[in-house]
Amino acid sequence: MKSKLPNASISIFAVMSKMAAEHNALNLSQGFPNFKSDPLLIELVHQAMKDGYNQYAPMPGDIGLREVISQKTANLHDKIYHPETEITVTAGATQAIFTIIATLINKGDEVIIFTPAYDCYDPTIKLFGGKTIPVQLKAPNYKVDWNEVEAKVSPKTKLIIINTPHNPSGIIFSENDMLQLQSLAEKHDLFVLSDEVYEHIIFDGNTHFSTARFPDLASRSFITASFGKTFHNTGWKMGYCLAPENLMAEFRKVHQFNVFSVNTPMQKALAEYLQTPDHYLGLSSFYQQKRDYFLSLIKNSRFKIIPSQGTYFQMLDFSEISQESDLKFSERLTKENKIATIPTSVFNANQEDFKQIRVCFAKTKETLQQAATILNSI
Ligand code: PMP
Numbered sequence: 001m002k003s004k005l006p007n008a009s010i011s012i013f014a015v016m017s018k019m020a021a022e023h024n025a026l027n028l029s030q031g032f033p034n035f036k037s038d039p040l041l042i043e044l045v046h047q048a049m050k051d052g053y054n055q056y057a058p059m060p061g062d063i064g065l066r067e068v069i070s071q072k073t074a075n076l077h078d079k080i081y082h083p084e085t086e087i088t089v090t091a092g093a094t095q096a097i098f099t100i101i102a103t104l105i106n107k108g109d110e111v112i113i114f115t116p117a118y119d120c121y122d123p124t125i126k127l128f129g130g131k132t133i134p135v136q137l138k139a140p141n142y143k144v145d146w147n148e149v150e151a152k153v154s155p156k157t158k159l160i161i162i163n164t165p166h167n168p169s170g171i172i173f174s175e176n177d178m179l180q181l182q183s184l185a186e187k188h189d190l191f192v193l194s195d196e197v198y199e200h201i202i203f204d205g206n207t208h209f210s211t212a213r214f215p216d217l218a219s220r221s222f223i224t225a226s227f228g229k230t231f232h233n234t235g236w237k238m239g240y241c242l243a244p245e246n247l248m249a250e251f252r253k254v255h256q257f258n259v260f261s262v263n264t265p266m267q268k269a270l271a272e273y274l275q276t277p278d279h280y281l282g283l284s285s286f287y288q289q290k291r292d293y294f295l296s297l298i299k300n301s302r303f304k305i306i307p308s309q310g311t312y313f314q315m316l317d318f319s320e321i322s323q324e325s326d327l328k329f330s331e332r333l334t335k336e337n338k339i340a341t342i343p344t345s346v347f348n349a350n351q352e353d354f355k356q357i358r359v360c361f362a363k364t365k366e367t368l369q370q371a372a373t374i375l376n377s378i
């Protein structure tokens with residue numbers, strides 16, 4: 001059979017988690033919390049199942065959930081997405097991203113992405129005949145040069161994908177970044193896919209500048225979010241997509257033949273749980289404490305560290321420890337030092353190696369202490 005993705009390899013998240021399990025290593029690679037989510041949320045799912053909410057949900061999602069997502073977005077970003085026509089509940093952000101790209105991209109269309117980039121963007125673009133145009137952000141600060149971005153726009157450019165807070169670097173886009181993006185997208189008439197799965201994990205008093213806040217940008221953007229990331233349940237694969245009515249109508253044409261609808265009892269539970277804004281507004285300080293605790297434990301290690309501004313990831317620069325490739329270095333750490341991390345060159349254009357590994361600090365205090373003991377010994 002002729003492969004549709006001849007160059008695709010197994011996702012680094014699958015590779016590193018498997019290697020961690022095989023070598024009995026502490027797993028700080030794939031991004032998932034190792035503590036329990038709120039028992040109330042689990043109870044609400046249980047209750048929804050017992051109450052008989054076990055059949056297909058409406059195609060765009062439970063209306064109660066869509067209403068509360070609409071209120072949340074209005075409160076946070078002063079922008080109303082209509083629950084009937086502008087919000088769709090998805091099987092995680094991954095399915096939303098796949099569906100957006102399937103909706104927009106035809107053969108020959110170009111899509112600008114910022115590398116290091118989350119791993120599902122490029123193969124999905126290729127599946128639909130599109131061409132990925134990477135803009136490489138450079139360690140250690142990963143700042144965007146908007147002139148460089150504009151230089152990559154061609155008459156074939158259809159979509160630009162952003163991710164703020166950014167996985168894996170932990171940078172966030174400033175208001176100025178968003179204004180630059182807005183004028184670029186307007187000038188060249190581009191669509192925007194705004195991957196905002198870490199919307200509620202922002203540190204040091206900074207603000208999350210969603211594309212929803214910028215009227216022209218919002219009129220051409222699809223926003224994706226993830227309840228798995230937000231509520232410590234990555235295995236639930238629940239998320240949603242926001243877009244103006246004309247874009248959402250096209251998204252739903254694809255969504256209905258992709259999954260049709262997603263998990264009913266979890267939607268019922270989330271509709272109830274989201275009524276209490278504290279359930280998500282406290283996450284920034286919760287994770288900032290974890291980041292600060294972890295960084296205080298490894299401050300005397302030989303890794304060079306710039307504190308992450310958001311997400312639950314931290315980049316560690318190992319250039320003063322080893323000149324090995326980041327792939328070799330992370331493999332050796334997993335097998336010999338018993339700690340698994342993510343080598344980030346796999347997310348870069350041409351696999352450029354900045355000697356940076358990514359660790360996930362969404363872990364218990366005990367796990368962070370064990371991790372620090374190992375990292376301090378390297
Ligand atoms: N985008 C980014 C940047 C991610 O880190 C992830 C992983 N959560 C996703 C999308 C996919 O989210 P989900 O697990 O909800 O599919």
Ligand code: GLN
Pocket residue numbers: 011013014029030031032167
């Ligand atoms: N988003 C998670 C990460 O960045 C992993 C998701 C996955 O395993 N596909 O680690």
